Every structure is written in structure tokens, then in C-alpha cells.
Amino acid sequence: xxxxxxxxxxxxxxxxxxxxxxxxxxxxxxxxxxxxxxxxxxxxxxxxxxxxxxxxxxxxxxxxxxxxxxxxxxxxxxxxxxxxxxxxxxxxxxxxxxxxxxxxxxxxxxxxxxxxxxxxxxxxxxxxxxxxxxxxxxxxxxxxxxxxxxxxxxxxxxxxxxxxxxxxxxxxxxxxxxxxxxxxxxxxxxxxxxxxxxxxxxxxxxxx
Amino acid sequence: xxxxxxxxxxxxxxxxxxxxxxxxxxxxxxxxxxxxxxxxxxxxxxxxxxxxxxxxxxxxxxxxxxxxxxxxxxxxxxxxxxxxxxxxxxxxxxxxxxxxxxxxxxxxxxxxxxxxxxxxxxxxxxxxxxxxxxxxxxxxxxxxxxxxxxxxxxxxxxxxxxxxxxxxxxxxxxxxxxxxxxxxxxxxxxxxxxxxxxxxxxxxxxxx
Numbered sequence: 001x002x003x004x005x006x007x008x009x010x011x012x013x014x015x016x017x018x019x020x021x022x023x024x025x026x027x028x029x030x031x032x033x034x035x036x037x038x039x040x041x042x043x044x045x046x047x048x049x050x051x052x053x054x055x056x057x058x059x060x061x062x063x064x065x066x067x068x069x070x071x072x073x074x075x076x077x078x079x080x081x082x083x084x085x086x087x088x089x090x091x092x093x094x095x096x097x098x099x100x101x102x103x104x105x106x107x108x109x110x111x112x113x114x115x116x117x118x119x120x121x122x123x124x125x126x127x128x129x130x131x132x133x134x135x136x137x138x139x140x141x142x143x144x145x146x147x148x149x150x151x152x153x154x155x156x157x158x159x160x161x162x163x164x165x166x167x168x169x170x171x172x173x174x175x176x177x178x179x180x181x182x183x184x185x186x187x188x189x190x191x192x193x194x195x196x197x198x199x200x201x202x203x204x205x206x207x208x
Numbered sequence: 209x210x211x212x213x214x215x216x217x218x219x220x221x222x223x224x225x226x227x228x229x230x231x232x233x234x235x236x237x238x239x240x241x242x243x244x245x246x247x248x249x250x251x252x253x254x255x256x257x258x259x260x261x262x263x264x265x266x267x268x269x270x271x272x273x274x275x276x277x278x279x280x281x282x283x284x285x286x287x288x289x290x291x292x293x294x295x296x297x298x299x300x301x302x303x304x305x306x307x308x309x310x311x312x313x314x315x316x317x318x319x320x321x322x323x324x325x326x327x328x329x330x331x332x333x334x335x336x337x338x339x340x341x342x343x344x345x346x347x348x349x350x351x352x353x354x355x356x357x358x359x360x361x362x363x364x365x366x367x368x369x370x371x372x373x374x375x376x377x378x379x380x381x382x383x384x385x386x387x388x389x390x391x392x393x394x395x396x397x398x399x400x401x402x403x404x405x406x407x408x409x410x411x412x413x414x415x416x
Contacts, residue, residue: 177383178220181392185213
């Protein structure tokens with residue numbers, strides 16, 4: 001494919017956004033990035049991988065976290081990446097990795113504020129994938145074999161976390177239609193139908 | 209067409225949402241509803257048409273508006289549609305008309321919280337159409353021959369009004385992706401490309 005295709009996917013938990021991204025990347029025969037980014041980031045930075053796993057996709061914890069980490073500012077030392085809270089370090093490192101990946105060639109990137117990080121890169125396609133609550137719960141229950149109560153708890157908690165992460169780092173509102181080129185409710189189309197619609201979008205936009 | 213197709217369109221001012229709805233209805237050969245609803249509502253209710261035009265798509269003005277209108281409650285009379293502020297009356301009448309229209313057959317309805325009013329009608333498709341600011345301004349300037357400052361003023365004012373109207377009557381957040389089946393930024397696709405994508409969506413969803 002001559003046309004460079006960069007697709008970012010933000011998604012509600014249980015909406016099937018990750019599966020859609022994976023299927024889309026496979027159909028287009030282009031790389032797919034998700035948790036792999038964490039390993040890449042860890043390798044590049046030399047910071048221990050399990051620290052990253054804990055910090056991943058949640059904003060800095062509190063004022064005190066930031067305060068403690070920046071305490072040396074009071075000694076008038078210049079601020080470096082080492083002075084940032086762990087989550088902020090991870091964000092900066094992942095942002096650089098996401099920019100490098102997008103620079104290299106076509107890809108699908110799920111989560112991690114990729115739409116915001118690549119907002120100034122012309123020709124990228126930013127998607128938001130969501131679903132009716134009932135469908136999200138069913139997907140979570142069927143995928144993990146948990147009770148409806150547990151499914152609802154993890155769904156609400158994860159989306160709260162994703163929203164807080166996005167709103168903190170992207171200085172924008174997660175899930176607002178205007179942030180994205182295309183937002184799709186998967187309830188009526190399913191995974192296959194949604195992937196088909198995204199490919200139709202890319203065909204109309206890029207003639208691919 | 210055997211399949212009943214009901215499409216509601218919420219749209220940012222200057223995004224081309226109305227033109228898209230009109231083109232879509234024409235392509236599908238189904239009725240299109242917009243301002244016509246006001247005339248229908250006026251005829252049905254017998255309330256003067258120009259009063260409706262003033263009240264259209266803005267929420268009730270203030271506490272005092274509501275207070276004055278409901279003052280007879282203090283006399284323990286039961287509340288009727290005649291006791292409501294003008295905007296609320298218009299909303300109730302339009303909501304009934306929208307439900308009747310959707311009951312009758314396929315159609316495209318622009319604005320007027322139609323997505324919320326028809327939220328429990330199975331198989332309806334709810335769209336949100338938006339655009340980058342630069343593109344909205346260009347569309348407004350080209351359509352009305354106004355200055356950029358005037359275009360920006362009317363754009364911000366109209367969207368604030370639409371958002372307030374929706375958030376007041378729909379008890380929901382205007383422009384949140386999860387309210388709609390499909391939200392499309394028209395910047396990259398234009399009117400024709402967006403109509404094509406919507407038809408692709410309907411084809412995938414309903415096999416039409």
C-alpha cells in the first residue's frame with residue numbers, strides 16, 4: 001500500500017475496540033500497537049518494566065506525588081525527566097515512541113492518548129469506539145467469565161481511569177465526538193461490521 | 209425499500225450536517241424534516257407561528273420565566289401544557305410530532321433532540337456531525353458572505369444554544385460520542401464523502 005495509514009483508537013472498556021484495532025491492522029497488513037508499547041518504552045528508558053505496568057494509563061496520583069518528585073525545584077535545579085512522577089515519565093517516553101512509530105509507516109495504535117499525541121500529524125485517522133452498556137457487560141462477562149456485578153465494577157473503574165488519564169495528559173475531554181474523526185457504537189454493527197465501516201472510511205478518505 | 213430507515217442528525221453549526229441530511233434523504237428517497245417541524249407544530253397546536261420561531265431550539269429562558277408560568281401552581285391547580293413556558297410547550301409538541309413521523313415510515317430528522325426523543329425506538333440510527341473549527345468557519349463565511357469574526361460569533365452562539373437546548377431537554381450531554389451510533393468529522397470527507405459513509409453504515413447495519 002503506497003498511502004500511509006495511521007489509525008489511533010480510543011475505546012470504552014468492553015466495546016471491542018482492541019479486537020477491532022487488531023482485525024483492522026491484520027486486514028490492512030500493517031503493524032498493531034497496544035501493550036507492546038510498554039515493553040518498548042521500558043527497554044528504551046531502562047526503567048524497570050513492572051514499574052511501568054503499575055503506572056500505565058493512570059494519571060499522576062496526587063499533588064503530593066508531584067510535590068515530592070519536584071521537591072528539588074526548591075533548590076533551583078533545572079527540571080529533567082528524572083524529576084517527574086513515574087506516570088509522567090512514562091507518558092513522555094510513550095509519546096516519543098508513538099511519534100517514532102507514526103513517523104516510520106502505517107500502523108494502528110490503541111489507547112495511550114495516541115490521538116492527542118499525533119494531533120498535529122496530517123492525515124492520521126482518530127477513532128473512538130463505544131457501545132451500549134448492556135453489550136459491554138455481555139462482552140466482559142463472556143470474555144472473563146465474571147459476574148455482572150464484577151463486570152460492571154471493572155468497566156466503570158477502567159473507563160474512569162482512561163478518562164482521567166486522557167483528560168489529564170491530553171487536556172481535552174475523553175469521549176467527546178469532536179476529538180475524533182469517527183466515533184462508532186459497536187452495538188449494532190459488531191466487530192466485523194465496525195471493521196468494515198472503518199475500511200470504508202479509509203477508502204473514501206484515502207482512496208485505498 | 210422494505211427496511212424502515214430512521215436517521216436522526218445532531219450537528220455542529222457550520223459542519224454541513226443539514227446539507228448531509230438533505231442529500232441522504234434524497235439519495236434514499238425518504239422524507240427530510242427540519243424547520244418544517246415548526247410549521248407542523250404550529251398548525252397542530254394553534255399557537256402563533258412567530259412565537260414558535262422565537263422559542264425554537266433554545267431552552268426555557270430563566271427561573272423567572274418558569275416561575276411566572278407556573279405561578280398558578282400555588283393556587284393548587286393541576287399543571288397542564290398551557291402552564292408551561294413557551295419553549296417547553298414547543299418541545300412537547302415537537303416531540304409528539306417527531307414520534308408520529310418516525311411511526312409512519314422512513315425519514316431523516318435534523319436537530320430538535322430527535323435522537324433523545326426516539327431513544328427507545330428500536331433500529332433508529334443516531335448521527336452526530338461535526339467539523340474542525342477552520343472548516344466550519346470557511347463554510348459559514350462562504351455560505352453567508354460574513355466576516356470571520358461574525359462567522360465565529362454566530363458559530364459559538366448557535367452551538368452554545370444547541371448544546372444548552374439538548375442538555376436541558378435530553379438530560380444528556382450534547383456531542384458526547386456515546387449518545388450516537390455514529391459521529392463523523394466532515395473535514396476530511398466533505399459532504400459527499402460523509403453521505404457515502406452513512407450509506408455504507410446503513411448497508412452494513414440493515415443490508416439496504
